[in-house]
Structure formats: C-alpha cells, structure tokens
Amino acid sequence: MRIGYYVHHHGRGHATRAGVIGRAAAARDHAVTFLGSGPLPETADDPRLEAVVLPRDDQRQDAPFRDAQAGGALHWAPLGGGYAQRACRIAQWVHSQAPDVVVVDVSVEVAALVRLLGVPVVVVTQPGQRDDAPHRLAYDMAAALLAPWPPGVGLDAHLEPWRDALFEVGGLTRFDGACATSHRVPSQEAVGVFLVGGEGWDDPTLPDVVRAATPEVRWRTPSTAPGATPIETLLAQADVVVTHAGQNAIADVAAFGAPAVVVAQRRPFDEQATMGRCLAATGIARVVPVESGADEVARATGRALAEVARRGRGPVGAGWRAWRTEEAAQRAVDVVEGACRAP
Structure with a gap:
C-alpha cells in the first residue's frame, strides 16, 4: 500500500x-x-x-x-x-x-x-x-x-x-515500548525536567521561578546538541516533569509514567487549555490553568514533589496508563x- x-x-x-x-x-x-x-x-x-x-x-x-x-x-x-x-x-x-x-x-x-x-x-x-x-x-x-x-x-x-x-x-509517542521507569537509577538528589515546545513558555520567567522555589531539585531541559542526555533518559529519571500541554509532550510523559505538572499554554483553538482541562478532570495529572503565572507553577511543582516523596516514584501509574500509549x-x-x- x-x-x-x-x-x-x-x-x-x-x-x-x-x-x-x-x-x-x-x-x-x-x-x-x-x-x-x-x-x-x-x-x-x-x-x-x-x-x-x-x-x-x-x-x-x-x-x-x-x-x-x-x-x-x-x-x-x-x-x-x-x-x-x-x-x-x-x-x-x-x-x-x-x-x-x-x-x-x-x-x-x-x-x-x-x-x-x-x-x-x-x-x-x-x-x-x-x-x-x-x-x-x-x-x-x-x-x-x-x-x-x-x-x-x-x-x-x-x-x-x-x-x-x-x-x-x-x-x-516515539517511546512506545521503551519505558524505563522500572529500571530507574536511584539518585541522591531529586531530578526535574522541563519540557517546552518550540514556541517557548508563555511566561519566559517560568523555569527560573520554579528553580528558585525548588533548590533541592536538579533541573534538566532536553537538548538535541551533540553529547546531550537523551530525552528518554531524562524522563525515566525524573521525579517531576514540568511540561506544556502539547499532545506529543503529554504522550511522552505518559509513556514513562513520570509525575507531571502540566502547564497549558495559549494556542490557537484553545488546544492546550482544552487538553489541560481534560487531564485535570480525569485526575491523570496535576494541571496549572493557562491563565496562571510562574508562581503558581512553582507551588504546584512543590506539591508534586511532596507527593512523590510521600508515595515514591514507582512504576507507571494508573493515571498515565489510561493515556494508552x-x-x-x-x-x-x-x-x-x-x-x-x-x-
């Protein structure tokens, strides 16, 4: 064909x-x-x-x-x-x-x-x-x-x-079948990952505000530069991912079952706002509405980290399994x- x-x-x-x-x-x-x-x-x-x-x-x-x-x-x-x-x-x-x-x-x-x-x-x-x-x-x-x-x-x-x-x-997702959460290497420090689309964050101060509010976290941003750590490695190690609500990013996070704070961005047709409302309503992920600022994202990230510390990272949760990657x-x-x- x-x-x-x-x-x-x-x-x-x-x-x-x-x-x-x-x-x-x-x-x-x-x-x-x-x-x-x-x-x-x-x-x-x-x-x-x-x-x-x-x-x-x-x-x-x-x-x-x-x-x-x-x-x-x-x-x-x-x-x-x-x-x-x-x-x-x-x-x-x-x-x-x-x-x-x-x-x-x-x-x-x-x-x-x-x-x-x-x-x-x-x-x-x-x-x-x-x-x-x-x-x-x-x-x-x-x-x-x-x-x-x-x-x-x-x-x-x-x-x-x-x-x-x-x-x-x-x-x-590019990572169907590649989930490595069950082989996560323990770390002495918490690992956080920022996933941002090609248009960047609506609020460009967001990464700096989140870093300042979570000094115990080593924050990483995926890169395609030679020698950079592959995104799949970062997602497998992450204690929390702060991600936009684009479809591919959500699917990649779901494939690895990573705890996430989803930050909907302003996009045509309310695409990410709609995705964020869906994830929030179903309880699949912690969602920060599109109108929220960087300070609210930082607070949500702190709550997500506290939950991970209380419950542990564990394997892919039932919430992300529902995304059927x-x-x-x-x-x-x-x-x-x-x-x-x-x-």
Whole structure:
C-alpha cells in the first residue's frame, strides 16, 4: 500500500507524530511519503520512507494574502502568491504516485484537494474549539478521523457528529515500548525536567521561578546538541516533569509514567487549555490553568514533589496508563489501512 502523509509546517510536533505513524506503517511494508514545507521525519534509514519538500505558501514577500480564508470557508487559501505552486506540487505527486490513502496532519485545504483528486483522506484531529466551518468541511470529507488520545477522556465532544468515523487510538509517542521507569537509577538528589515546545513558555520567567522555589531539585531541559542526555533518559529519571500541554509532550510523559505538572499554554483553538482541562478532570495529572503565572507553577511543582516523596516514584501509574500509549501507533496504522479499504 502506498501512503501519503501531509505534515503541517508549524513547529516539530506534526513531524514527530508523522514519524511515529509512518515508521509503524513502513514496518508493515507500506511505502510512505511525507509531504510538507517545514520539518519532516527522517527517511534516510528506511527505503520504504521518502520525503517531498513542498514550496511555502506563506511568505510575506510573495503576496498580500488577500481573502486568505475564502470568506470563512477555509483556513488558508490566499489569492495569488505561492499557493497555486504548492497545490500543483501536491496534485502532481498524487497523479504520479497514485496513493491508496493520504493522512493529513493538518490542513483543511490539503484534505479537500486530495479528496477532490479521488483519494481517501484520514484527517488527524486535535483538541480544542474546532467547530468552525473549515474544520467541519474536513471532517465531512474524511474517510476516518484519527484522534491521538484515548477514548473516554472528554476530548471528543466537538466530534460527536462524526462519531462513526472517529478512532481514538491513544497517545502517540516515539517511546512506545521503551519505558524505563522500572529500571530507574536511584539518585541522591531529586531530578526535574522541563519540557517546552518550540514556541517557548508563555511566561519566559517560568523555569527560573520554579528553580528558585525548588533548590533541592536538579533541573534538566532536553537538548538535541551533540553529547546531550537523551530525552528518554531524562524522563525515566525524573521525579517531576514540568511540561506544556502539547499532545506529543503529554504522550511522552505518559509513556514513562513520570509525575507531571502540566502547564497549558495559549494556542490557537484553545488546544492546550482544552487538553489541560481534560487531564485535570480525569485526575491523570496535576494541571496549572493557562491563565496562571510562574508562581503558581512553582507551588504546584512543590506539591508534586511532596507527593512523590510521600508515595515514591514507582512504576507507571494508573493515571498515565489510561493515556494508552502502548501500541497506539499500531492502532493508528490500522485506521489508515481501514480507510484505504473503506467503500
């Protein structure tokens, strides 16, 4: 089976998730092509994976971006500029490669284009207030909606009209099966980890305030620099993780069962605020609301550390097990395969 996978250019989260699903699909001997104009998953080590770099359509020097939302029907379809070149490149790939299915993560416009070209589309859906006309259009066209969270946690209310097409597969993480919490090396000092997305913290003082309030903790921030400690090692050792509420970060923390303070950040469609409310309501993690400041994060971190000292770190707790990271990528590939076979 030949699978196309469109990857949104904003941040690295979409590319990370695409890599998780794409590699699981390649392991079943499917050919997977990633398409996007931003970060894309690595493909050099697997001949079943390839990448197509698309031209950008959002460069200010190219166009004035007139009527970019097409009267409210779409999210991004500006008149003029590089949009036609980008759409044509996608259409050329579809015409030459004849994919069996295309996963779109995320773009209403790409989903519509691919579906118009006669290819079934799997739309990756996200938390938040997404009941606007463009989102509804994408959901209506989708052969399947792939939700990277577990069922029963309250993130699916906006998807009720498409219940029959919705598949909540669990949290998608790079570290499925790699949990090392049962092999944690005891330390003489508490270890804390900051997980922040590419946009940084809404309050840039947050790490310094938390460090000042918890002098007994050795705080670490994952880095991709040569020789840096891998993020999976840090998560396996952490007594507490202070993390944003992005989907990949939550899934990574869940995979290692790390005690966490989740700090929702301001993002479009209230994505992280919605995720934070879900985690708080289900009791899965300690959550600091989006409107809170760094001092409240520091207090919540202190309470989390006190709880760890009282109960011990232990193995993956029942709360994080509910996020269903184990085998989530396999369930996602099942959805993609099913969409290809759908009538």
